[in-house]
Structure formats: C-alpha cells, structure tokens
Amino acid sequence: MNPLNRLETLHELTDGFRKANKTIGLVPTMGALHEGHLSLVRQSLEEMDETIVTIFVNPSQFAPGEDLDQYPRTLEQDLEQLAHVGAKHVFVPDSSLIYPPGFSTSIVPPKVAAVLEGEFRPTHFSGVATVVLKLFNMSRADVAFFGQKDYQQVCVIQAMVEDLNVNTQVRVCPIIRESDGLALSSRNRYLDAEQRKTALVLHKTLQHVRDLITSGQNDGFEIVTEMRQMLIDGGVDSIDYAVVADPATLETADFIDGKVVALLAAYVGKTRLIDNLIIG
Ligand code: PAF
Numbered sequence: 001m002n003p004l005n006r007l008e009t010l011h012e013l014t015d016g017f018r019k020a021n022k023t024i025g026l027v028p029t030m031g032a033l034h035e036g037h038l039s040l041v042r043q044s045l046e047e048m049d050e051t052i053v054t055i056f057v058n059p060s061q062f063a064p065g066e067d068l069d070q071y072p073r074t075l076e077q078d079l080e081q082l083a084h085v086g087a088k089h090v091f092v093p094d095s096s097l098i099y100p101p102g103f104s105t106s107i108v109p110p111k112v113a114a115v116l117e118g119e120f121r122p123t124h125f126s127g128v129a130t131v132v133l134k135l136f137n138m139s140r141a142d143v144a145f146f147g148q149k150d151y152q153q154v155c156v157i158q159a160m161v162e163d164l165n166v167n168t169q170v171r172v173c174p175i176i177r178e179s180d181g182l183a184l185s186s187r188n189r190y191l192d193a194e195q196r197k198t199a200l201v202l203h204k205t206l207q208h209v210r211d212l213i214t215s216g217q218n219d220g221f222e223i224v225t226e227m228r229q230m231l232i233d234g235g236v237d238s239i240d241y242a243v244v245a246d247p248a249t250l251e252t253a254d255f256i257d258g259k260v261v262a263l264l265a266a267y268v269g270k271t272r273l274i275d276n277l278i279i280g
Contacts, residue, residue, distance in 0.1 A: 001083045003055070003075075003092040007138060010052075010091055014140045022049035026141030026168070028132060031055040032072035032186035033081050036176040040145040041087050043173050052139050053082055054091045056098060060106070061127030072186055091139070098134060106130045110159035115250050116263060117152050117274075120240045125156045132157055136168040143169045147176070149183050151263060151276040152250060175276075177203065183275045190271040199268045201234025206277035209244060209262040213279050218256040220244050231266055240265035240272070247278060256280075 004010050017024050025048030027040045033055075044051040055078055062068035075092065082090055106126050109118075113125035136144060146154050158170050176184045181203035182196070191199055205227050212223055227242040242264040244253050253260050259280040266273060 001079050001088070001090060003079065003090040005092050005094060005097070007093075007097060010138060013089060014052075017050045018140070023143070024048060024139065024141045025051040026135065026139045026144040027051065027053045028135050028144065028146075029053060029055055030057045030071065030186065031078050032074050032189070033078045034176075034184045034186065034188075036147050036149060036184040038081060038085050039176050040147060040173050041082065041085050043171070044143070044145045045086055047171075048143060050089065051087055052089045052091055052141065053087050054093070054135050054139070056091075056093055056095075056131070056135075058098070058127060058131040059095065060099070060130060061124050063121060063123055066121075067187075067190075070190075072189055093138075098131060107133060107160065109156050110163060112152065112155045112159055112248075112250055115152075116241050116243065116245075117265065120265065125153070128153055129156055129160050133160065133164075133166065136166055141168050143171050145171050145173055147174075148172050148276070148278075149175045149185065150274070151261060155248070155250060181207075183273075185273065187271055187273065191268060195268045195271065198235040199271075199273055201231055201236060202264060202266060202273055202275040203277075204234070205230045205242070205264065206262050206275060210277055210279045213244075213256055213260070220252060220254040220256055223256070223262075224252075227262070227264065231264065236266040236268055238267045240267075242266070244279075 025044030027044050029037050057071050059068055107129035109125040109129045154172050161170055182199055209223055223244050231239055244260050244262050246253055247259055247261045261276055261278050263276040
C-alpha cells in the first residue's frame with residue numbers, strides 16, 4: 001500500500017468521495033498500531049463508505065522530557081496490518097505539512113482538559129485538539145473514530161466539536177484488552193515481562209472499584225483510598241491519579257449515585273499507563 005503524504009493528493013481523493021456522495025470515516029493514530037487501532041479501522045470500514053487512517057506522531061502533544069523520541073515508529077508493519085484489515089487510504093503527513101514554517105495557531109482546549117491528564121501534562125490536550133482539528137479539516141471526514149482507552153481525550157474532542165461547530169461527528173469505540181485484562185496501548189511495548197505482570201493491577205483495580213460500587217459502596221473518598229492502596233500493593237511505581245468521576249465533566253464524584261467513570265494513570269517502571277472503566 002502506498003501511503004498518501006501530500007495534502008493535494010488527499011484532497012483529490014476526498015473530492016472524488018464527495019462527488020460520489022460517499023461518507024468518509026477518519027481514524028487518527030500515531031502509528032505503532034495494535035488491535036485497539038485496528039478495531040477502530042474495522043468499525044469505520046463497516047459504517048462508512050470510505051475510510052482514511054492517519055499516522056502522525058504529533059510532537060505538540062508531547063512535553064519536553066516525555067517519550068516523543070522514543071515513541072515507537074513502525075510504519076512498514078502498520079501499513080501491512082492496515083492492508084490486512086482492508087484499509088485502502090492511509091495519510092502519513094510529514095511534520096512540516098502539519099506544522100509548516102510560521103505555524104502559530106493552537107486550540108485552547110475546553111474545561112474538561114484541565115483536570116487529571118491536564119494537571120500532569122498541561123500542554124498535552126492543546127496539542128491533541130490542534131492536530132485533531134487539522135486532521136478533521138484536511139480529511140473532511142463525516143465521522144472520526146476514537147478509542148475509549150483515552151477517555152479524557154474523547155471528552156476534549158467531543159467538547160471541541162460541539163463548541164466550535166465542527167462538521168465531523170465523534171464515534172467512541174470500546175477499549176480492547178488482552179485476555180488477562182491489560183488495555184492495549186502502543187506504550188505496552190516499553191514493559192518488560194515482570195512490569196507487564198505488574199501492569200495488570202490497573203485493570204484489576206478498576207474491576208474492584210466496579211465491584212465496590214455495585215455492592216453499595218457510595219463514598220468516593222473511601223473508594224479512591226482503596227484504589228490507591230491496591231495500585232501500590234500491586235507494585236506500581238507511582239500514581240498520577242486514581243479517581244471516580246462524573247463521566248461528562250470528569251469532576252471527582254464524592255458521593256456515587258449514578259453512572260461514573262473510574263480513571264487512573266500510574267507508572268510501572270518508567271512507563272506511564274492509563275486505563276478507565278465506566279460503571280453504572
Ligand atoms: O490517540 C492518539 O493516538 C492521538 O492522541 C491522536 C488522536 C492521534 C492525536 O495525535
């Protein structure tokens with residue numbers, strides 16, 4: 001498969017789709033594809049007439065000192081996997097196409113970006129929102145597919161779409177897990193065998209939270225205390241956050257009396273992992 005890397009070529013393609021009244025699905029990725037990404041591609045191929053997958057490791061969503069340089073780049077394998085699931089159009093822009101000389105505009109992300117990830121990675125969601133809006137505009141997609149794994153990212157993109165009247169709908173697809181519960185992530189490949197075992201405590205902790213809530217525990221503080229203890233006992237090296245929150249605003253739920261989302265971010269060795277579970 002020959003990836004597209006010029007905007008003109010992408011526009012020729014999408015002009016053709018539009019003229020033929022075809023719907024366009026977009027699956028934005030940073031590559032290092034796994035079954036989680038492929039599930040989004042399959043969903044788009046099923047729902048939409050045409051699907052465009054993008055692969056771009058977006059520098060503006062990494063802060064200095066984060067893993068931008070180390071982030072896995074596996075283009076050959078990515079293209080093979082995409083061809084295998086039947087994707088035909090892959091856009092792989094160069095950094096200079098997304099951020100040409102003189103580029104100076106960026107999105108101030110919505111309120112929901114300020115908490116959780118926003119506290120630990122304050123510039124992250126501005127970078128995500130900016131590149132996602134550019135990819136929406138470049139692809140002229142009708143629907144874009146994102147994974148629930150990046151729960152807060154989805155909230156940010158949904159709010160941006162709503163607030164700025166963006167003409168692309170956001171479709172959220174379920175988290176894909178290994179058979180032992182580990183949520184698929186491109187960063188899992190940083191883990192050695194021992195760390196991978198430790199990482200299972202993230203999902204186990206979320207399941208424990210679900211069990212506590214379904215058995216009647218409604219005190220958010222007590223639940224979070226147990227969450228943190230379970231993560232520490234399970235061997236994580238540090239915790240950025242472990243919360244039970246309102247699924248729309250991500251404000252911490254002190255008293256649980258309806259649907260909530262449990263979210264956590266923790267380090268196993270030097271690898272930062274995130275996971276979440278919607279409960280109720
Ligand atoms: O979720 C990701 O892989 C990235 O944040 C995204 C949406 C492709 C933007 O760079």
